Amino acid sequence: MREAASAVLILAVTMNFLALGTSNLKACIRAAALQGLFVSAFPLLFTPAPSLRLLGLVIVAGTVKAFVIPGMLYRALREVHIKHEVEPYLGLVPSVLLLAVGTGATTLFASRLPLLPAHRDLLVVPVALSTLFAGFLLLTTRRKAISQVTGYLILENGIFVFAQLLHEAMPALVEVGVLLDLLVGIFVMGIVMNHIQREFGSLDTGLLSELRD
Amino acid sequence: MLLLALIVLPLFAALAAFVTPPGKAAPLIVAGAAVLHLIGSLAVRSGDATLGGWFAVDALGHLILDVVSVLFTLCSLYGVEYLRIRKERANRVFCVCLLTFLSMTTAITLAQHLAVVWVAVEGATLSTAILIYFNQNARSLEAAWKYLMIGSVGIALALLGSLFVAYAALHSASGDESLLFGALLEHAGGLSRPWLRAGFVLLLVGYGTKMGLAPMHTWKPDAYGEAPGMIGALLAGGMTNCAFLALLRVYRVMQAAGEGAFARELFLALGMLSMGVAAVFMAGQRDFKRMLAYSSVEHMGILVLGVGAGGIAVFGALLHVINNSLTKVVLFLSAGNIHRAYGSKTIDGVSGALRRVPLSGFLFLAGFLAITGSPPFGPFISEFTILVGVTTAHLFVTAALFLVFLIVIFIGMGATVLAVVQGPVSPAGGTTDFRDSFWRTAPMLAALAMVVIMGVWIPGAVYDLVLAAAKALEGAS
Numbered sequence: 001m002r003e004a005a006s007a008v009l010i011l012a013v014t015m016n017f018l019a020l021g022t023s024n025l026k027a028c029i030r031a032a033a034l035q036g037l038f039v040s041a042f043p044l045l046f047t048p049a050p051s052l053r054l055l056g057l058v059i060v061a062g063t064v065k066a067f068v069i070p071g072m073l074y075r076a077l078r079e080v081h082i083k084h085e086v087e088p089y090l091g092l093v094p095s096v097l098l099l100a101v102g103t104g105a106t107t108l109f110a111s112r113l114p115l116l117p118a119h120r121d122l123l124v125v126p127v128a129l130s131t132l133f134a135g136f137l138l139l140t141t142r143r144k145a146i147s148q149v150t151g152y153l154i155l156e157n158g159i160f161v162f163a164q165l166l167h168e169a170m171p172a173l174v175e176v177g178v179l180l181d182l183l184v185g186i187f188v189m190g191i192v193m194n195h196i197q198r199e200f201g202s203l204d205t206g207l208l209s210e211l212r213d
Numbered sequence: 214m215l216l217l218a219l220i221v222l223p224l225f226a227a228l229a230a231f232v233t234p235p236g237k238a239a240p241l242i243v244a245g246a247a248v249l250h251l252i253g254s255l256a257v258r259s260g261d262a263t264l265g266g267w268f269a270v271d272a273l274g275h276l277i278l279d280v281v282s283v284l285f286t287l288c289s290l291y292g293v294e295y296l297r298i299r300k301e302r303a304n305r306v307f308c309v310c311l312l313t314f315l316s317m318t319t320a321i322t323l324a325q326h327l328a329v330v331w332v333a334v335e336g337a338t339l340s341t342a343i344l345i346y347f348n349q350n351a352r353s354l355e356a357a358w359k360y361l362m363i364g365s366v367g368i369a370l371a372l373l374g375s376l377f378v379a380y381a382a383l384h385s386a387s388g389d390e391s392l393l394f395g396a397l398l399e400h401a402g403g404l405s406r407p408w409l410r411a412g413f414v415l416l417l418v419g420y421g422t423k424m425g426l427a428p429m430h431t432w433k434p435d436a437y438g439e440a441p442g443m444i445g446a447l448l449a450g451g452m453t454n455c456a457f458l459a460l461l462r463v464y465r466v467m468q469a470a471g472e473g474a475f476a477r478e479l480f481l482a483l484g485m486l487s488m489g490v491a492a493v494f495m496a497g498q499r500d501f502k503r504m505l506a507y508s509s510v511e512h513m514g515i516l517v518l519g520v521g522a523g524g525i526a527v528f529g530a531l532l533h534v535i536n537n538s539l540t541k542v543v544l545f546l547s548a549g550n551i552h553r554a555y556g557s558k559t560i561d562g563v564s565g566a567l568r569r570v571p572l573s574g575f576l577f578l579a580g581f582l583a584i585t586g587s588p589p590f591g592p593f594i595s596e597f598t599i600l601v602g603v604t605t606a607h608l609f610v611t612a613a614l615f616l617v618f619l620i621v622i623f624i625g626m627g628a629t630v631l632a633v634v635q636g637p638v639s640p641a642g643g644t645t646d647f648r649d650s651f652w653r654t655a656p657m658l659a660a661l662a663m664v665v666i667m668g669v670w671i672p673g674a675v676y677d678l679v680l681a682a683a684k685a686l687e688g689a690s
Contacts, residue, residue, distance in 0.1 A: 113407050116383060132373065139366060145358070152365055159373050166379050169392060170328060177332040178372070181339075185365060188339050192346070192358050199351050208355040211435040213494055213503070 002121060005045035009127045009161065012038040013103065016134035019154060021096045025084045025146060028138075029073045032150050032157070035131075036065025039157045043164045046122065053172055061160065064179055069153055069186050073146055076190060080197050082144070087204070090141040099137060103130040119165055131158030145193045145203045149186060156182050216263045216270065219253050219278075219319050222246060227312035231305060239308035240289075240296045246312060247282075247289040250319070254282035259681065266393055268323040272681035276531060277458045278322040279678065280538050283663075284450045285315050287542050287656040288443045294652040295443060298553070307347055313340040314447065321455040327375050327392040330459050334371065334423060337452060338364045344447075345440040356432075356439035363422060363432040371419025371459075377412030378463065381405040394462055401469030409470055416463050417479055423456035426483045426517065427490035430510045434494075437506035438558070442549020445502065449509040449545065450538030457516055457534070461686060464520065468686075480521030481611065487514025488618040496625035499559045502552065504629050505544055508584055511622055512537045518615070519599040520686070526602020528683040529595050535675065536583075536591035536667055542660040543580035547573045550654075551633065554647040560629055565638035572649040574634045576657045581630040583664050585623045591667030 015035035019028050040062035044050050050058075077084070088095060106129035113125060135155025139148050163170070163178075193203060200207045226246035230239040257278070262269035270278070289311070296304045317337035324330045342364070346357040379392050385403030397404070422429040437445045467476040491511035498504040512533070519530025550573035551566045552558045566574035583590035586597075596619070603612045666672065671679075 113411065114384070114405060128373075132369075136366065139362065148362060152362075152369070155366070155369050159369060159376065162373065162376055162380075166376055166383070169379055169383060171326075174326070174328040174332065178328070181332060181335040184339055185335070188342055189361055189365075192342070192354065192361060195346070195349070195354055196358065199354055205358065208358055210352055211355055211359075211438065213434065213498070 001045055001048070005042055006121075006123055008038050008042050008045055009123050012042070012157070012161070013127055013130060016099060016103075016131055016154065017096060019150065020099050020134055020137060021092055023086055023092060025077060025086050025144065026074070028086060028147060029070050029077070029150055032153050033066045033070035035154065035157050036070070037062060039131075039160050040065055042161060043167060046164065047167070054167065057167075057172075057175055060176070061179060064183055065153070065157065065160070068183065072186065072190055073149060073153075076146060076193060080203055082203055086147050087143045088141050088147075089143060095137055095141055099130075099134055102133040102137070106130045106133060116165075124161055124165055128158045128162035131155070131161065134158075143204050143206045145189075145196055145205050148205065149189050149193070152189070153182075153186065214263070215253055215257060216261055216268050216323055219250060219257070220268070220316050220323065222249060222253070223312040223316035223319070227309045227316070230308040230312060233305075235303060235305055237297065239305050240293045243308050243311050244286075244289040244293050247286040247315065250315060251282045251286045254278050254319075262325075266395065267326050267329060268320070269325045270323065271325070272678075272685040273458060273461055274322040276534065276678050276682045277454050278319065280454060280535055281315075281318050281322065281451045284538050284542060285318075285447065287660055288446050288546075291546055291653060291656040292443050294650060295441070295549070298647070299441075302347065302349070306343065310340040310343045311447075314344065314451075318451055318455050322458060325394050327379060327394065327397070327463075330462065331368075331372055331375050334420070334456065334459060335368050337455065338368055338423065341444070341448060341452060344444045345436050347441050347444065348439065353439040356435040360432045360436045363429070367419045367422025367429060369419070370415050370422075374412045374415030374417075374419055374463075377408050377415060378404075378466065381408035381412060384408070394466065397466045398469045401466055402471070404466075404470050406470070406472065409467065409472060410475060413463060413467055413472070413476060414479070417460065417476075417483070420456040420460045421483060424453045424460070424513045424517075425506075425510050426513050427487040427510055430487070430490065433510060434503040434506040437509065437545075438500055438503040442502075442545045442547075442552065445505065445549070446542045446545035449505070449541040453509065453513055454534055454538060457513070460517075461520065465686065477521045477523060480517040481608070484514040484516075484518025484521055485611065485614060487511065488518070488615070488622075492618045492621040492625065495622050496628075498625070498629055499561060501560065501563070501629055501633055502548055502558045504626060505541075505548060508544070508622075508626065509541065511618070512584070515596065515599060518611070519602065522599065522603045522606045522608060522611070523687070524602045524605055526599045526606070527686050528679060529598030529600075529602055531679045531682050531686075532598060532667075532671075533592065533595035535679070536595050536664060539660045539664045539667070540580055540583045540590070540592060543576050543657045543664070544584060546653075546657045547577040547580060550647070550649065551577060554645055555639065555642045556645055557641050560632040562641045563633050563639060564636040565642065566634045569638045569642040570647070570649050572654045573657075576654065576661060578630060578634050579661055581626060583661070583668075585626060586619060589665060589668040591664045594668055594671070 019031035110125035138151025320333035384405035
């Protein structure tokens with residue numbers, strides 16, 4: 001089972017490179033959705049005897065991360081009739097290279113943090129941190145609002161992976177609260193995106209540059 | 214019961230505001246709920262607890278709860294008339310978000326669970342994003358988007374930080390996996406140091422973003438510049454203090470774990486940087502609402518600087534929480550009035566506010582003198598106490614820089630403020646029919662009166678509240 005858990009995590013990291021390396025916005029959202037599916041499945045594979053509560057969490061998280069939010073983003077993409085090119089500030093090749101360097105660096109950093117015996121042979125910490133970094137890169141180097149929201153989704157996936165080490169310590173209510181916050185957060189971003197589209201006739205956040213000193 | 218009511222009552226009021234027909238009713242519901250909330254907040258006693266200790270009143274939370282409640286009440290009273298003159302904007306969603314904000318900030322002050330604090334901070338962030346967008350134009354849209362994006366990344370880092378601290382607790386040999394602050398403090402010795410340190414840094418960046426500490430402050434001038442004045446006051450005096458409280462709670466755990474010195478160094482560095490950045494950007498600032506944003510960056514820096522210096526400076530910093538919040542009410546609401554009267558918020562279009570809107574102009578000037586630490590206003594006492602604490606800790610370079618920054622900021626801010634209030638009324642001021650009225654100035658006068666009282670004689674109850682909170686912070690070291 002633990003091999004399967006590690007395999008799922010490696011697949012999740014691969015999605016980082018796909019999301020950052022593609023020039024097609026749809027493919028970028030698809031990579032984030034697939035990653036959502038992988039990270040949601042991870043706790044089932046890594047816990048020896050999953051409880052009913054864990055099963056519930058996996059189903060809810062999987063639905064939100066892989067279907068509901070990507071669905072919202074797809075719809076936004078369809079409605080605004082924009083070109084499906086990502087229009088990065090930083091080129092695709094440099095950003096993928098940066099991600100590779102970042103993934104290496106987080107692996108080094110993660111090895112300095114002492115893990116409990118039960119978690120030692122898993123790749124959780126480097127995967128969580130490098131996914132966080134990938135999300136951050138998407139957020140900062142892309143012009144289109146939809147890519148930025150996708151970046152936020154990937155960033156949250158990274159945190160979700162790490163949170164699984166704490167499943168037992170976290171009350172169920174808190175886990176639900178965190179997922180709800182993610183959903184509402186992206187919903188609010190969606191509303192604001194909608195208004196940006198109406199106001200500027202585009203989702204290019206490069207146009208949002210009037211406020212400065 | 215009372216504690217739960219403080220969190221739930223605003224939510225019920227939000228529901229009521231949502232279902233009432235559009236018009237005047239919703240702002241009145243906000244004000245009514247605010248007054249009830251204030252009465253409740255003043256009635257709570259330290260030690261009250263509910264829901265198995267998840268929500269409880271401790272000395273630190275008690276102080277911030279009272280500050281937020283007073284601030285919100287003043288702003289909501291102002292809001293009734295403000296929303297009446299802004300009839301062109303539907304205010305239902307605005308009122309619902311205001312009340313959600315009140316509920317979430319109350320939850321932050323009462324929450325004793327590492328993760329519950331985070332959920333509440335996120336809730337407050339989302340509701341304020343919509344409040345910033347009240348004007349629904351291109352500029353406020355840009356401000357709301359930046360706030361949402363920068364805030365979301367900050368809050369995500371804070372979540373990861375909370376998880377790191379939680380993982381540090383798993384290492385504790387006690388077998389107690391509770392993430393209540395009480396349990397964390399009790400088992401602090403057994404926490405894994407590397408995880409705790411990494412977690413604290415992430416939390417400092419995350420909640421520091423919400424506080425608006427430099428260099429994570431970039432959303433602040435945009436948000437404060439474009440949001441209505443009362444939202445600026447609620448953010449600068451409410452949201453930022455709640456984020457500060459969240460940081461202080463983790464700082465206590467750091468102290469108990471023997472990592473206090475590490476945390477204090479970071480506080481000192483960020484405090485100095487924030488004051489420095491504010492001093493640079495305040496000079497020559499033409500937009501007076503953006504100027505207030507940099508003033509907020511400065512004062513958040515002063516707060517963490519005080520905690521970083523330790524000793525009596527901690528008392529000064531907590532006193533400054535009260536003084537800063539009340540003064541920010543005066544400044545943001547009067548700036549909002551002047552903005553309305555002139556239809557402009559830069560010194561190119563605004564001059565002679567003392568003649569055009571005499572009371573608002575006077576309050577803006579008085580607020581400037583207060584916030585820059587002139588006697589006889591409260592901030593003078595708290596900033597002086599912090600300075601004494603910094604010198605007592607033998608941080609002489611810090612003390613010197615602290616004074617230099619205060620002087621530079623006084624000059625920079627003064628130039629803009631005087632340009633706004635003095636001189637002949639600029640042509641733009643004659644074209645609007647906005648006048649000072651009772652409800653648009655009374656909340657500010659009340660806040661200014663409190664700032665003066667805090668400057669000449671701190672009431673016993675307030676003193677005890679601040680002292681208890683300072684002891685809670687310093688007692689552990």
